[in-house]
Amino acid sequence: MAYYEEMAEMYVGDDVSPDFYAWVFPKYDHVGVGTGTVVNRPAIKKYQKNTRERVGDKIAGGKIIKVEAHPIPEHYRPRRVQGRIALVGDAAGYVTKCSGEGIYFAAKSGRMAAEEIVKLMKGGSHLPTQAEIENTYIKKYDGLYAPTYTVLDILQKVFYTNNGAREAFVELCKSKYVQQVTFDSYLYKRVQGNNPLDDLKLLGETFGSLIKGYSIAKPDEEINNPVESLKRI
Ligand SMILES: Cc1cc2nc3c(=O)[nH]c(=O)nc-3n(C[C@H](O)[C@H](O)[C@H](O)COP(=O)(O)OP(=O)(O)OC[C@H]3O[C@@H](n4cnc5c(N)ncnc54)[C@H](O)[C@@H]3O)c2cc1C
Structure with missing residues (x-):
């Protein structure tokens, strides 16, 4: 852990991921050691093992406290509003293809959804409907960013x-x-x-x-x- 107090590492190569990278990210009192792939998911265990081997002595003696795996949500969820519930950030599937960038879009969508819902509530006198949230937050978000998602999707398909x-x-x-x-x-x-x-x-x-x-x-x-x-x- 001491080695990673001020350090994050990324590893690239077919041995750790054919289409993404492997990482060691410090997280407060532990490190996350991971890798990702979309194109060869059944081989993930092999990539994990190879990642640990590449990291080698730097994590020797460490205790595994949790094993987890998640898809990076790079597709809009089919439903982003249900009744008065609106999804934002990763829950809505807002990570971009190619760059895997999701922090900005999580913050932006959270703020946008909140601002639009506050406006719709007219000082607390009205409960917004699903249609109203779709016509404001979703419409505004897609108007601003849908072309970005489309272009990055095409770039990923062509070049990755x-x-x-x-x-x-x-x-x-x-x-x-x-x-x-x-x-x-x-x-x-x-x-x-x-x-x-x-x-x-x-x-x-x-x-x-x-x-x-x-x-x-x-x-x-x-x-x-x-x-x-x-x-x-
Ligand atoms: C390896 C990797 C590298 C990445 N690199 C980048 C990068 O370089 N740049 C970038 O922009 N993005 C990157 N991302 C994506 C980025 O991390 C996410 O898109 C972003 O953190 C999403 O923010 P969020 O608030 O939507 O979700 P999260 O950050 O996942 O926040 C959700 C929070 O909810 C909490 N939670 C979950 N369930 C409950 C519950 N039932 N009750 C209470 N709390 C709960 C979780 O603990 C978590 O803290 C990367 C992701 C990965 C996996």
Whole structure:
């Protein structure tokens, strides 16, 4: 634990996750040692074992106090309002694809839902209905962020599914324009980039880097249940 008092670690590689990363995150008086995958869930135990091996001596002698596993909620829940209950954050499925970012969206949706519900309550004289909450909080949230979720979903499908595509993505990230759009999109939480000429150039570069990526990538790890797993991407 002492080693991790001021330290968080991330590990990458097919041995610990084919599509995500493994981590050691300090949490007050213990550490969380974990890994994640969408594309090869049945192999999670192998990835956990390999993660512990990679961490090695740094967790030697530690006691396992809890074993848990959760899906990262990267899909909107089918119902986000039921009666007068409104879901926000992870409960609503607001983690973005690609970046796995959920803290901002949890805080933002929580605040937005609360503000809209307070307004609907008209100083405590009215109980909001499901339709009213859907027409305010849900409509406003989706209006602001649905395009972001869609673009990141497409990016994940194109660039995260195999080694060739991942190599292509790394290649593309050399472009100043890609770096700027990525930085601005992270900063403003909405997809930026409104330069048609650069967008067109980027499209050409994307095809070029995909061809190069597929030619240099090492073969993908075999996935035990490709059909079921890929459906979840
Ligand atoms: C490995 C990993 C890495 C991540 N990295 C990032 C990152 O770099 N950037 C980023 O933005 N996001 C990241 N996320 C996602 C981010 O952590 C979540 O999206 C975010 O914390 C969601 O906030 P939340 O308030 O909705 O839910 P939570 O943070 O899960 O909060 C829910 C709280 O409710 C409590 N609770 C549960 N049940 C009950 C109950 N019955 N009664 C009372 N309390 C209860 C829980 O203990 C918890 O404290 C990561 C997630 C994981 C797993």
